[in-house]
Amino acid sequence: MGSSVFQLAIKNRERMSSADAFLLPGLRRRNLKLQTNSQVIEIILNADNKAIGVKYVHNHKVKRAFAQREVIISAGAADSPKLLMLSGIGPKEHLEKLGIKSRVNLPGVGQNYQDHVMVYGISWTIHPNVSSSIFSRIGIKAMLNYKERRSGPLASPLGVCALYHLNIGSPQEPHVPDTQINMGCALEGQDYGLMALSGYQQSVRDYYRPVFGRDGFSMIPMLARPKSVGSITLRSRNPLDPPIVDPNCLSHPDDLSLMIKAAKASRKLGNAKAFRRALGAEPFRDPIPDCAHFEFESDDYWRCFVVGMSTVTAHMTGTCKMAPDSDPMAVVTPRLK
Template sequence: MSSLSVMSLITKLAAIIAGIFTQPTVYPTSVMPQDTIVDFIVVGAGSAGSVVAGRLSEVPEWEVLVLEAGGQPPTFTKIPFLHFASAFPNVSFVNKYPTIAPKYSSQFGVLTDPRYTTGKMVGGSGAINQMVHNRGNPQDYDNWAQLGNPGWDWETVLKYFKKSEDYRSPMKPRDAPFRGIGGPMSVQKLGWMPPVGRLAIQAGMEVGLPEIDYNTDTKIGSTILQLATRNGERESSADAFLMPNMQRKNLKLQINSQVIKIILNKNNDAIGVKYVHKNKVKRVFARREVIISAGGADTPKLLMLSGIGPREQLRKLGIDTRVDLPGVGQNYQDHVSLRGIGWTIHPNISSSLLEQISPSAMLRYQRSRDGPLSVPVGMCASYLLNVHNPDEPTVPDIQVFLFCALDGQDYGLFSLSGYQESVQEYYRPTLGRDGFFMLPMLSRPKSVGTVTLKSRNPFDPPVLDHNSLSHPDDVELMVKAAKASLKLGNAKIFRRALGAEPLKKPIPGCAHLEFQSDDYWRCFVRGMANVMAHISGTCKMAPDSDPMGVVTPRLIVRGVRNLRIMDASIMPQIVSGNTNAPVIMIGERGADLIKEDYGKIKL
């Protein structure tokens, strides 16, 4: 049986498991008549759009319509363990956008078909991600403010992080002022972990990293990951902000409705959108505003299709330029990470894939929503370190994720799917072996890429060029990150308790260099590094003095009235961690900015 056939079979098995153990989330939906008029149109029911719509509907006299390109989320997205189902071929609930072959990273052809995956369903990418809830570093937001974006400093945004959060794990007294209790979104520490994860904090302490809560003001240390889960199930922002409010008469959701153009009047006011629903082009109009929350790839694409973007690029495609905004689709930033730094351990100490979906694991999940099915596969802890910047020793420049499994441990069925033959050969000695690996990630990469249009056809994917490792500083920092990862994995506690042994085989393509020398690591980094699918910055927020700015600090698109953007694309600089929690914050603050502009609240 081919690997694709096996994956297809497991996809069906996942659906069966989910059907037995969870109830599907079915969002009440509407079908709007042609030329409907509402107060606010929100494009996208993902991590930001769901927040914006839910919060705006708190004003009873405002009619809010959410248009989502995808459909209802599959039932198995609720089970944390099954998050990897988005990687299966031919699934309808994701977009898989091709990326330009990178020039500076993935030089060993790490993946045969590199694609950027986003969620295409109610909940968006927050319904398929690994659920890691990480606000980033306080300095990230102070930097945003210093770039000319008042109201986006740490002190201000912390209020919104707390507002959205219902923190459900024990906390130390010093951390309590930074946590939110009773908000819509459940956040809790990872529960079940295999033995490797239970030793993570001790390993960090060996190298001088204290245990911290990374969602407070602490910066350097070891941490168990925090997840957006509730009672052992994924909680997307749609679950938290949309579903509980769908009984409101002023909130409507229409699915399977891809927006293809923002409608502008002769004064460049946004007055509505065109969308395709059941193969028909329809329109809906906004009395007040249109809010775009389509994500870092699709938001700049929609703006450019609507004539808002770089004039020269639009001219080449025959698109009439309504507003010349050269920054649309520029400033593409993404975290870059490095695979391949692993350790084997004694047999039967870790939890194999088969053990994690065993009848006992399923029964445990059914009875108590606990055990291996209640957590995402692999990632369980992380280390925040400063390895390169002595001027700011308390600010981490890398994050190292501990994966409590080893690439190839599943015999390559999932972990090596899509990898080139030479890379699979590198992993061959680990097939079926218990182990773990460290995944270092650059917190603030300097490399930037672009998002451009392929054509005028709104159903063509955007052209994504992440351009990772194009800045030489990123390569040198990743070399230091690799060494730091090796030091962490070689902690005595891992060797003593688990018999951990590092992989000592040089990777093909770098074997001609002295093993683990700086030159070897540079070669390894160029060959094996890839992006994390945290696309950000493509419609950046900036003051008027920045010619590449796309939105103002109040998230209004330059040169267009009644049009705002609220998603990861507005980040002037990418945050220092996973992007889902910051995107939820952007939705929270964006909704309050609208309420303030219409006199509903005073900030």
């Protein structure tokens, strides 16, 4: 459907977070107090189950803060449902199993978890004269250039050089992309496994060993509108325990078949003549060991590859579903109440 540069939250060539963009400038306001190093452990509800304040831990002490008008919970897609459940708002059965008194039985809390699943490992080497070397981009020269002039490779997104938007599995909505392919301007293994592969199993590092130190690029397909849903549940009633995060990616059969198509489309895209001519692109064609018993790049191979090489993108969403009261899984109203 089209291509674009990668859009990121950047200002003055620096990555901006929501806190940088909105919170810090707002600190001038007299009616805003920011309390850092504090973890909210419970929402305080009155007898009518209306939120009136929060309990939080600060300097190893449990403290309370009360609201004059309303309490806004915006702890992210993992911690917002966790906090609601710790406060007795959530699926009754789950809470009671953990010994938490149910105050409001809302089965949707923590359900409907969605994320952009993506697949790594579809890669190309490029001619050594056309450097996309990670070291040229993060070396001393690049650092000085960035520090002194805010320019050079460090002033642009390091990992991704282009985006492609495709509709390959939704003919009923031909104008809406269902797949995004991120062109990663590095080949996994290019940095000798120092950063990109750190944390991966030894078998994955071994797989990329033949291209350690080689310049290259990769095409990383990602589902734009996945149908699979996962969940966030409580591990225990201890607020300091992280919740159980189950992304349940690719569990919907439509997602798996779309991702297989997306992987094939990624291979086709990177094999385009333009990349071969301009960059000397050559596909890295070693089969991944767990799938080597399938014919290389057959449907069965891609299915095995996609299942083995997929991961989430840290774009968690949907765990406090916004929906009308008629939806039994609704958590907040369309006005976020």
